[in-house]
Amino acid sequence: MMTDNSIALRVAATLAFEELGLLCVGSAIDTPSALETLPAVVSVAFDGAHTGCLTLRVSDDVFRALAENMLGLDGDDAEPWRWDALGEMANVICGNALPYILGTHACLTLAPPARGAPPASRSASHVELEVEAGRARILLELAELRRQ
Amino acid sequence: MIDRVEAPEADRAPLSVLVVDDSRVMRAMIIRTLRLTGLPLGTVHEAGDGLAGLGILEREPVTLALVDINMPRLSGLDMLARLGRSATGPRVIVVSSDGSDARASQVLAMGHGFLHKPFAPEDLRDAVLRALDTRDDDR
Numbered sequence: 409m410m411t412d413n414s415i416a417l418r419v420a421a422t423l424a425f426e427e428l429g430l431l432c433v434g435s436a437i438d439t440p441s442a443l444e445t446l447p448a449v450v451s452v453a454f455d456g457a458h459t460g461c462l463t464l465r466v467s468d469d470v471f472r473a474l475a476e477n478m479l480g481l482d483g484d485d486a487e488p489w490r491w492d493a494l495g496e497m498a499n500v501i502c503g504n505a506l507p508y509i510l511g512t513h514a515c516l517t518l519a520p521p522a523r524g525a526p527p528a529s530r531s532a533s534h535v536e537l538e539v540e541a542g543r544a545r546i547l548l549e550l551a552e553l554r555r556q
Numbered sequence: 557m558i559d560r561v562e563a564p565e566a567d568r569a570p571l572s573v574l575v576v577d578d579s580r581v582m583r584a585m586i587i588r589t590l591r592l593t594g595l596p597l598g599t600v601h602e603a604g605d606g607l608a609g610l611g612i613l614e615r616e617p618v619t620l621a622l623v624d625i626n627m628p629r630l631s632g633l634d635m636l637a638r639l640g641r642s643a644t645g646p647r648v649i650v651v652s653s654d655g656s657d658a659r660a661s662q663v664l665a666m667g668h669g670f671l672h673k674p675f676a677p678e679d680l681r682d683a684v685l686r687a688l689d690t691r692d693d694d695r
Contacts (some may be wrong), residue, residue, distance in 0.1 A: 427674035428585075475692055492581040499579070500673050503653025512657040518626045521576055 413509050413533035417546045420505035423499055425539055426493040430477040434538030435554070436554065441536065441543050441544050447471075452502045456516035463525040464473070464498040467542035495521025501546060526555045567687070570598030572617055574646065576609035576632065577624040578606030582673075586622055586651065586680070593681035613639065618646040620687060622671075625652045625659065636666060645685040651675075 414436075422433040445467035445484040453461045466474075475481045481489050498521050508515060526549070534547040571588065577583045583602050589633065590597055601616060604611035607630040609623065623632040630638075632650060649669040651657065663670045668691075671683045 427676065469604070477583075478581060489581060492579060495695055496579045496581045500653040502654045503673065505658075507655040512655070514656060515658045515662075516654070516656070517631075518654070520626075520628065 411533055413548060416505045416508035417501070417533060417535045418503045418537065419508065419534065419549060420467045421537060421544065422548050423504055424500040425537075425544065428478065429474045429493075431473055431540050436464055437536040437538065437543065440534075440545065442489060446543060446545055448490075448494055449492070450498045450521045450523055451525050452495075452498045452521050453519040453526075454502060454506065454516045455519070457514040458506075458516065458550060460508055460548065461526050462498060462502040462547075463547045464494065465525070465545045465547075466494065466539070467544070468493075469541045470542035470544055473540065473542075491523060495497060495523075505546075505548065509550075568596050571688075572601075572614075572619045574601045574603065574609060574612055574618045574621040576606065576621065576627070576635065577651070578602045578604050578627040579624070580604070582624065582651075587627045587677075589677045590684075592677045593684070595681065595684060600623075605634055606630030607636075610631045610634055610638060613646065620684060621646045621648045622651050623648060623695050625650060625654060633662070633666075635670060647690060649683050649687050 410526055418436055425431045425433050434447060437515060446467055448468065448471035449463065449465045451463040453459050471490055471494060474497060475490040477484050478493050499518060532549045533549050534542060536545040565683070575583045575586050587600055601618065603612055605627040623635065625632040636648060650663045650669050651671045652671060653673040655672060656683045660670045669683050669687045671679060
């Protein structure tokens with residue numbers, strides 16, 4: 409069963425993949441894929457009223473399709489753009505999911521996307537989605553609420 | 557691929573545009589989408605952060621600036637605070653993935669437009685037309 413946070417991640421990811429990446433999103437996956445099948449990984453840290461990090465992992469076909477759909481770029485020289493496109497996707501998912509989870513009045517600052525993922529914590533929320541014929545997993549870690 | 561959006565705006569003077577975003581993918585997407593809107597584009601400048609954006613605005617005549625919020629060195633909001641708002645300055649649309657009401661209210665209170673990512677080409681076109689109409693109203 410999906411938690412409220414997972415539902416928010418699913419809604420934000422679907423919006424981003426479909427409107428920004430021009431990729432169709434299907435069902436949520438109950439059984440997580442093996443990490444090696446999701447080799448492209450970026451993360452976006454955020455700070456402000458809350459701190460945390462959103463990590464986006466995608467399969468290779470999704471990784472390639474993003475830059476091709478967003479910019480019309482393909483081929484070996486598109487590799488740096490693919491990482492930028494994946495980072496922007498993570499940024500947009502993060503920016504859209506957090507208001508659902510933390511409330512619409514929380515001002516947060518998002519760091520630039522970075523390759524790789526921070527060490528996972530037990531308190532993370534996650535969702536894995538079918539994206540066209542590939543997969544995407546979104547994981548959100550939230551630190552304790554800061555005292556004002 | 558995105559179809560070209562109908563826009564009866566070709567009789568406007570060419571727009572000199574500045575796109576400020578630390579993501580080169582988003583800069584490229586914004587410029588690509590602007591070209592799809594049918595709006596008459598003149599020179600298009602790009603900057604990767606607020607400081608670089610201010611530098612371009614000091615040197616170049618810019619009609620319209622599309623500005624991200626979270627950027628290194630100088631954020632979009634800090635850039636706009638330094639820029640101020642005048643009838644002769646560029647019209648500004650803040651383009652951000654930040655979906656919070658607080659952020660949108662902050663931007664609107666500064667007198668700028670706000671466009672939420674992700675956006676459709678017609679959303680960008682409408683935001684640009686609103687911003688330019690505001691400019692016309694100021695005159």
